[in-house]
Amino acid sequence: MNHHIIQMDYKTLTSETRGLKEHFHNGYEIIFITEGESNFTINDNIYTYGENSLLFLNNLEKHKMDLISTPYSRYMIIVDSDYLDNIIKEHILLSIFKNRTSKYKKGFNIKEEHLDFINKTLDDLINIFSKESEFWQIEFMSMLSILLVFLYRNYTDQFPISRIDKKEQRILDIQHFIDENFRKDISLDSIASEFFISKYYLSHSFKDVTGFTIKQYILLKRISYAKNQLYFTDNSVTDIAMDCGFNSQSSFIRTFGEKEGITPLQFRKYYRANND
Known part of the structure; x- marks a missing residue:
């Protein structure tokens, strides 16, 4: 079996879809919901997320998703944890994947004024991933890094670590x-x-x-x-x-x-x- 360093897709699920069973991947996962609502069971705890919610999951957490309302559409990115750690190398940015302090909330809502940027960035990322042109991984990770920096600057309080003493x-x-x-x-x-x-x-x-x-x-x-x-x-x-x-x-x-x-x-x- 092939070990994919980067995976990405955009899917729309209907009422006939049962949801996302507890599944395996050994990477950091980003999910952005564009419509619909679902329950995520993460380490036996249930969280509800809907339209414009952004979630960050790590490779140490068991999780599954059950639909609440459809159509349900979402972007999904999975990046190998060791690969991303070596690319980013900034503890503050990585903390949203690696650290699970009491203040961490798993996911949060994107503000209306930021939706165009988030959607365009995700569309660009999926285009890069789909085409697989020369050096696409470098281009992909560069744009993903920009996204993480943008999120930190605008949603600092959502990151488990915002400064390092x-x-x-x-x-x-x-x-x-x-x-x-x-x-x-x-x-x-x-x-x-x-x-x-x-x-x-x-x-x-x-x-x-x-x-x-x-x-x-x-x-x-x-x-x-x-x-x-x-x-x-x-x-x-x-x-x-x-x-x-x-x-x-x-x-x-x-x-x-x-x-x-x-x-x-x-x-x-x-x-x-x-x-x-």
Whole structure:
């Protein structure tokens, strides 16, 4: 199976469409609803969004969509998380994908005076994606970066992080360290030692800044990477367990089942058969 770095489409769903089942992708997702209304179930919580709503979802969140009113039309962009992290490299802009503090609201409404810009930008992006001309990925990411900057300037309060002080910078550096090393044998104790910081201070500060505990974030990163391997490769469960940082196949299968409700092999079979 091919691992697509960038995906984008525009769809209109009717009353005959059942909705969007819980699905798999290992990237950051942007959804802009142009008409209709739907419920999004995100990590077992239900949120209702309608016309002119813009949503940001990350690869650590399970989600599905159920229609409330039709016709329902929306733009959808999915970009590989590692790819976008390496392109943007600005913690504040990335926070809308990566950080889930108490102030984060999943989605928000676009003001009337900004709709023309948002719609035109999304139309241009889908045109770039559809044509796939030379260096289209660079053009696509340049325009997506412009969109994110525009949103930050006009909707600053919707971003989990709007400014970075010394404390936050240190925690964000630690978050980046985990992103780069979650497949290794790392823990709260080892990270605290690596950054010469009290593990108690680290534990509380990491939760405040990112919305996750250290243990939770490492585990979610490992599970996300494992799902990517299960879907896109034919590697054995044992090899995937070891590659993701689990100390045994049994620990991986048990933890995966607790988080996903199915075994790794059931995940591979189901999503390969049902993911569009």
